[in-house]
Amino acid sequence: MNDTSLCLRNIGYLVTCNDKQEILRDIDLNVSDGLIKSIGGSREDGIEEIDASDWIVFPGLINTHHHFFQAFIRNQPQFAWPNDVLTWISRIYPLFSKLTEPCFYHTALICMAELIKYGCTTAFDHQYCFPKHAGTRLVDRQIEAARLLGMRFVAGRGANTLPASAGGNVPEQMIESTKTFLNDVERLVSLYHSNKLGAMEQIVVAPCQPVNCWPETFIESLGLARDKAIQLHTHLGEGESSVMAQRYGKRTVDWMELQGLYGSDIWVAHAWELDAREITHLGELEIGVSHCPAPIFLVGEEITDLPTMMASDMRIGLGVDGCASNDNSNLAECIRNAYLLQCLVASQRGHRAPDPSDYLSLATRGGAALLGREDIGDLSVGKCADLFAIRKDRLDMVGALEAPQAIPAKLGLSGPTALTMIDGRIVWRDGEFPGLDESKLAFEARVELSRVLDFRG
């Protein structure tokens, strides 16, 4: 925990996302030991002050689905989406299986740096790519990157265990045994995981998806999750249900129930292909959903029915998803895209017009609920000092301040933040990562990329 104290003085608008959804005006926020010590109240002498009178301050965003390792294929015409999943996988997986240990460090830096620039303060990553030649310290290297940037990091240790001979579609080079996988999760938990207030590092057990793992992998993963008090994450409802029905006689949601895979310590990515009964059932199973709007534009055949999910009080957060299906790591952009997608279908589905402020809540409070955390997701006394600020004295903000909580969905946050704070520490301000040379980090990442593909970026 960071032991510095500082005060954001006279914040223009403080969008708290607290239980009352309060918007506070012209107010101080004091930070100490990585936590919010006070909001308003008497002023303290002798601590660092930052004039925040021209700022709108929001809770830090929480990303609930990503695959950092995919950053190497961004915007490369040879890996562009070909309108067909199998062709696409046949192009991108051979590259993924060539990645080396340093690639996982540099891709983590690339993605987390962008997340921070656009207001994200807690990053979850679903790392399921473990090429045999790359060794076992791949998540460790991601944690190293998170520490360098000061990111609050929840590392999903994933795996694919089902070989092609048994129906999987992942190259042999990336297949692991359930035992190898879970032994490594245990190792990571013992080295890094904490459930304490303000934990900067957590581990999640994250088998990649039901179609590419043995059922035992999931059952044993849940056993480990319960034993270690960690969360379980996977992909669900992204087009695999018909394959599951052929293989097991059950679509994925019902298969999860059959295996005993349910509870409030599980969240899944996507869920766009679920019908109304399956959505209700997923809610009954207490399984949360990370909604990733970007891949809906790219490959989704359905727009996820968020209003029905929200109406059933499911836990819902937002995710950028990996760079194979979303070239950037801008979670603020996902807030706007998620909102606009629902506007597109609201009338034809008989839903009321979406409330833009709900979509900021998904990326803050919703994300915290998915990760099982009560110490992040809103700006209240005693919670983590994770926040970001944008300037309100800009031409593009004129006339937009009546409902600051709706700005991320309605206007979009069209540029890097003025400041991003994590654990009470300023990790990004005025276009720079304090104490870090971004150009040097980018150069080093480029050198590494050039080693695994003919890279000219």
Ligand SMILES: [Zn+2]
């Ligand atoms: Zn994914």
